[in-house]
Amino acid sequence: MSQSIPIHGASRTVSNTYDLSTSPTMTFNSPPSSFKMRQQVAASAKTLKPFDTKDIKVLLLENVNQTGQDILRRQGYQVEFLKGSLPKEQLIEKIRDVHVIGIRSKTKLTAEVLKEAKNLIVIGCFCIGTNQVDLQYAAENGIAVFNSPFSNSRSVAELVIAEIIALARQLTDRSMELHNGTWNKVSAGCWEVRGKTLGIVGYGHIGNQLSVLAEAMGMKVIYYDVVNLMSMGTATQVPTLKALLESADFVTLHVPELPETKNMIGAKELSQMRNGSYLINASRGTVVDIPALIDAMRSGKLAGAAIDVFPHEPAGNGDYFNNDLNKWAEDLRSLKNLILSPHIGGSTEEAQSAIGIEVADALTRYVNEGTTLGAVNLPELALRSLTTDEPDHVRVIYIHKNVPGVLRRVNEIFADHNVDKQSTDSKGDVAYLMADISNVNTDEIKGLYQSLEELSSKIKTRVLY
């Protein structure tokens, strides 16, 4: 079946036949590696193509960053790019036809929408969160979902550095006063940060970056984490949250949103902090008990605070930051030396560009090689690449129900060939199997594919050659 669809304003003929595929046309390049061995392997890696899909069609919505578009186009995929999101009916219409969809936070990929996406193999969330996708439904239907949780770590760390200095110098109050015409030159209660102690709660991607930057400014760094971690520079891990709170001049929070981190900083923890210290929260809004923070600011226990995240945040920009949104919003707005920012920790051009690269790379690896590393709803698996000197090899991806006896049946189907390598793992009810098989000639690929498709455990089969 052939049909004509507009792509970037031009009209191209595409085909959905079960012929050998024409895309990808480019070899996927792994990120630069310092290991020579890996570079040599990558150089001779074979570009795999799906046998049953002539062209890989990609729909990118919500103005996905140019870096991501470029990577997908360079693969020879047919990329349709739209600046906005789509109303549900149009989304359903378009999603029927594509193998890959890239979205940000506005596009809701519910079970109702995904039910129509018969060709879809993978979803790329070009953002941090994946709440907008029905992950369970996607997994049960063999659709992998990728996101980019760590591309903006540096941006958050840099914002926190700015806030540490701004709080120590009461900079935002002075700026606000001068905006209102008041000259108020003061040095009382204003400090250098050199020699002060920064306490980092949660020493992950952001905590690490921050640790290095803070030491470069002459700060002493201590951190608390539930995991024992290697320190950056001369930072030291402390055994308890209390030990950190009692010793730090600045406390900054970088933990995930979990039941254990809900109101992790409340009245008790605030009372354990040093008099005249500062609190920064750019993690999640639920981590700090805000009414307790307001009390600590009013009593002078805290000399300042910076809050970038809130329990309830508006869906769009506008004058929404009031008591209807969070019942204490107006109390918060009235406090001095309190920096309030609208969840912009990770909002930089660099982070958007890095998200484009990270997600497009993950999509490309999944489409071309079946690698699920970084997938949020399927087990994470990878096999070493097939090479150009393995011409009669195919890679089989078999996403199936996690029920007894599947491997025996799959290996019966593989029995006439040589299984060079195989890996399988499960996540809940869904299991993912990858196998590289040799001595397969092109005429046998279809039979292999159909035999797997006929198994009752099948969710989705892909054969790459």
Ligand SMILES: NC(=O)c1ccc[n+]([C@@H]2O[C@H](COP(=O)([O-])OP(=O)(O)OC[C@H]3O[C@@H](n4cnc5c(N)ncnc54)[C@H](O)[C@@H]3O)[C@@H](O)[C@H]2O)c1
């Ligand atoms: N403000 C923003 O725009 C923005 C941007 C990106 C990330 N974030 C948020 O920042 C937070 C940290 O992100 P990350 O990328 O560094 O995460 P990460 O997963 O790399 O690190 C989190 C660290 O917290 C530790 N941890 C977990 N539970 C803990 C607990 N109860 N006590 C102490 N440590 C605990 C983990 O062991 C881990 O080392 C997340 O909540 C994330 O959502 C905010």
